[in-house]
Amino acid sequence: MSIGIDRDKCTACGACVDACPFGVMEIVGETAVVGDGCTLCGACEEACAFEAITIVRKTGSSEAAAAYQGVWVFAEYRGGNIAGVAFELLGEGRKLAEKLGQELSAVILGGCLDGAAEELVAHGADRVFVFDHPDLLHFQEATYSRTIAGLVRERKPAVLLLGATAIGRSLAPGIAALLDTGLTADCTELDIRPEDQALLQTRPAFGGNIMATIVCADRRPQMATVRPKVMKRASRIEGHRGEIISMDLPSEAVDRRIRVLGTVAQQGDLVNLAEADVIVAGGRGIQEEKNFALLKELADLLNGCVAATRGAVDAGWIDYAHQVGQTGRTVSPKLYIACGVSGAVQHLVGMQSSDVIVAINKDPEAPIFSVADYGIVGDLFEIVPKLIQQIKNSLGQ
């Protein structure tokens, strides 16, 4: 790949200098010059009004595309359940498999996987590879990544998708490094490029301020983690048939350097924020720890979870596990109700891919309103109780 600047067309206007996310473009004399650190991302090419910049891109090799076939999804399994994101991966994986004209498979690892493989077949998997072994009972990076990498080497899928969950994001880089292939994090959109069957992986970067489409066109498999709650869940297909293949755990895959001593699933008020459909978030406008009960009541009525800003967490009103944002979790529920949240960028990056955002804030200038679908300028202590009351009325309580 290379970048070229046509000196005759370049007017030294500087649009490319402003556009470069890496700050490597410069105007020297009459023309733009590319400095060290260019990643050939194409931002300058897009910004140039004179078509003076051309980036010659690679397309994938056809050998790679031919030798590797099929779309695979990793079905995360924890605490006796298949993670919701696995069904989303099956939904998206099915679309990709159709575009490629190839099959959809799932890989599942665990210590007691009763009926899980059948569930995956019922949601569209043509094939399920099952590793069911006591050594796999708890998620453990090294053993899991070796097991999956071994299977990939043997079966050669074109695409391998994992959920961008704590487990998926910890596991995927190790698999990719073992296979010496590319990995794109936290994708929100996937597609297949018809010319070379490359997986187009689109994700937010720079805290969601820009979107980047990334390819891994000449290595296989093409790996991506996918943000939970963004892709559409596969629905149950009555009578769908698939092959369930029970695999032996290779002894060389077992790594005893990591031991899981205990797992604590926090229940009740905590929270699988990443999986929640509805999130009611409180910021410093909540004023006191006990006022989170009000948000909890609203969240419970909507079958949702409570989240918080760093402001509220730092005030000690709620546990860090609830924090959404740059130094907390990234969430994308169907509905995010922000109460007394100012909308600092560090908070916005964690929630702006939510489907519908509601902001309730006293200050009409609060930045949260700029990302909100519906805004209510007012006192949350007046508005939230009204919401609760009206919901109760319509539920007939």
Added chain:
Amino acid sequence: MNLVVCVKQVPDAKNIRIDPVTNTLQRQGVESIVNPFDLYALEAGLRLRDEFGGKLTVISMGPPQAESVLREALSYGADEAVLLSDRAFAGADTLATAKTLAACVRRLSPFDLVICGKQAVDGDTAQVGPALAQSLDIPHVAFVGTMEGVEAGCLTVQRMMDDGYDTVAVELPALITVVKEIGEPRVPSFKGKMRAKKQPVPVWGLKELDLAEDQVGLKGSATWVERIFAPEPRGRREILDGDPDTQAANLLKRLKEDQVVKLA
């Protein structure tokens, strides 16, 4: 304990955005900072060093200017710093970055623990740490919130999961990536700041790391950026007026229409 902490220089994310009118990236006034998570990684490392003795080395791969983040780390109390900088390293994806960092960590052997931040806020990938561990063939635990102790060559930690946390023991040498819960970074001392100004920071390139050109930078990368664009502007920004009763009623009506709440 021999510790290595990986720090990255990143643009301060809050100032970067695409101008919706011209569709170009606005960089005015964008400062470079230490990736915030890497300060937590450094703090975790300093606590271990203070408890068990030994040496803490900070490393960073980046352009020559990245030296400033290493000096900042020295001011917090890191013992040594190495900058990995070479024209050949430019444009690295997480795979190539991990290989480059791995070559450096190997050169710093023997080491007991490598600590990375959970993620860098420019790319938000959270991939370099686990990939680095794999390149070094050492075990890793990601998203560590608490370090419980070191005993018999094992580090015991709590890692944050989506639904709670796990307690995990990992044999050293190992790598962890840390989240904010690990503890607030200390304040650099005056003495530290003075020392950080004077201390030499060696620069290692391809030659020093004994890496082939096709393993690093853009050439060694498996992925590349095909396109960068502005996200769809989000938010319908409809302000609901009226008294609280009307506001609440109108909101619920819209949420039902959008099918994001189900009420009987």
